[in-house]
Amino acid sequence: MLQTPHQPLQTAAIPSQRPAVRDRGDDAGPWHSEAVCRRDEAGLFFAPSKEPTAARLSREAAAKRVCAGCPVMVECREHALLQPEPYGVWGGLTAAERRVVLARRRRREMERRAAARGAVAAAG
Ligand code: SF4
Numbered sequence: 870m871l872q873t874p875h876q877p878l879q880t881a882a883i884p885s886q887r888p889a890v891r892d893r894g895d896d897a898g899p900w901h902s903e904a905v906c907r908r909d910e911a912g913l914f915f916a917p918s919k920e921p922t923a924a925r926l927s928r929e930a931a932a933k934r935v936c937a938g939c940p941v942m943v944e945c946r947e948h949a950l951l952q953p954e955p956y957g958v959w960g961g962l963t964a965a966e967r968r969v970v971l972a973r974r975r976r977r978e979m980e981r982r983a984a985a986r987g988a989v990a991a992a993g
Pocket of ligand 1: 903904905906907914935936937939940941942943945946958959960961
């Protein structure tokens, strides 16, 4: 079942219904309980089916405004990147924006490894 920080679109769980981040072995803390989107009455965070582009952009902008005032935006964003969460606005980023961030992180990591290999080769 898809789980979200928001009130469910269809079957998703709200933050307090998910295992706390710390329960998965990291120390980020139970940020879900502070999520300001716990009740997404407006349905801002996930797209309804067949949503027109203009409506999607408007909805996502509204969701991002909510995220901007959320005290756990950083934790939420990292959670969505680490999972990774494939749908919805999390931590102020859309799914497409998260894919870009992840691709950038992967590229940086590859560059870091290549540089480390180069340093080892130069030293040896
Ligand atoms: S950052 Fe946005 S999506 Fe994440 S918990 Fe806060 S309001 Fe919800």
